[in-house]
Amino acid sequence: MTKKAQKSTQSLQIPKSILFIAKILERISPKLTTLFAARLFTTPIKYKIPKREWQMEEQSRKTKLYIPTIQKKIQVYHYGESEKKVLLVHGWSGRGTQLVKIADELVKMGYQTVSFDAPAHGKSEGKTTIMTEFIASILELEKQFGPFEFAVGHSLGGMSILNAIKQNLQVKKAVIIGSGDVIQDILEDFVKKLKLSVTYATLLKAHFEKKFGEPMEHYSAHFAAQEVKIPVLVIHDQNDADVSVKAAHHIHKHLEKSELMITEHLGHRKILGSEAVIHNITSFLNS
Template sequence: MTKKTKNPTQSIKIPYLIILSCKICALFSKKLVTKFAAKLFETPIKHKIPKRELEMDLKSNQKSLFVPSIEKTVITYEYGQSAKKALLVHGWSGRGTQLFKIADELVKKGYLIVSFDAPAHGKSNGSTATMADFIAAILEIEKQYGPFEIIIGHSLGGMSVLNALKMGFKANKAVVIGSGDIVQDIVDEFIAKLELKPEISLRLRNHFENKYNLVMADYSAYKAAKTIDIPVLVIHDQDDPEVSVKAGIHIHENLSNGTLFLTEGLGHRKILGAQNVIKKTMEFIGAS
């Protein structure tokens, strides 16, 4: 009998109980449902580390790093031994070991890998996080562990990498895989998955902008891309159900020194371990 495998392009669905709870909140108060949606939006799911990532976890030198700008502590990983350093950034609900196959290959090519569990992710404390937390952690890690020759990010980690480069992070080359792009699109899609009215999306944006005193649109990846002049490889799967391929294409269009590599049938997470993706990444950074 052939073993059935999960479709790598299948989108993660929000449990119906959560959707129902949102609808009930919306019946009573728009303010209430906005606060509930905001809590959901900022709360990652902590997954148990899978067996495939255990080797990197066990062989890494792990430390706690306090990030003063956000007053949060993250767990960092040092994997391998070299003067050449690469920083790997996981995505939402990910872990510092999630890009282990890329890490393994980079170690073989003579790099020291640094990664981290973002606030409220993996082994790091907390229950909520934002992209600003990811960016702050990246910038603090550069201060404590840098300089880095390479920086690689997946999904929200890709957006965070581009924004960190915009804010002054130094690297020779960058790779973003399955990166989101326009912040408002991400909020809109989240509200649509909760089956709430579009006006709640605008309320949610206003809620975050007032809470954190920022303009969310300023964190859109394509805007950061316009400010970056180092070579950037954008990798995206054409069948990604979580982040549309149009995001990767749009980011590439706004880079002055970008390379676009599109894959098929890998979805949003399987892409991280695909041999053609690893090969392209190594060729791009000159580690082939």
């Protein structure tokens, strides 16, 4: 693989100090280690807005929206002036302006995009969050600013869109990019990155199921996909180091109407700015 390809497929690295604490706790107490890992799993990293997103951030009409079911306020971005609206949903540790290249093209096509900083992300309230809060935000956004013609989501945003459709979000088509799938796989990948024993994935799952009172696998993307009847475009990179491409194939298999696009050497984030990917998205939405 070339240096350019290697650079594009790099995943986020956990700081050595966090790995050190996790290793110490693992030697002391499984319970403390599980609680520490659970806190990390639900705490996104807030990054500065890169220059490429400044224009969307500056030109958007910004509002704060209260989500009653989770009792948090989120930052909402309205980009463009059309009455025809497309919902954009970022992924973990992302921002409402992260899908800027896609948003720019949709505005050119005559749509307004509505996006948001998920709870504990960007300029929204909270320090911790989880997928159910992404879903709650999507459903409240539909109530307040919908209807939406389409929905486009990246990573956890893709999973959240499928689950929101399962919970009656009304859109004509959806696009998911680099979406995760099986919750157990996501937990196992997370504990591996923490350099903990894989058994902690099971302990984490039990912890969250006790806390929220429902099976986590009910939120797996392929599980939600079985109840999604609208056309869905599934996009994923063969070299995605954050989410295995097997997730895309598995989700695609469980959707009733879907198209699959597999790219190469774009990784988990660079894929959002690919001209070929954006062209495929617009063609799919226009067809």
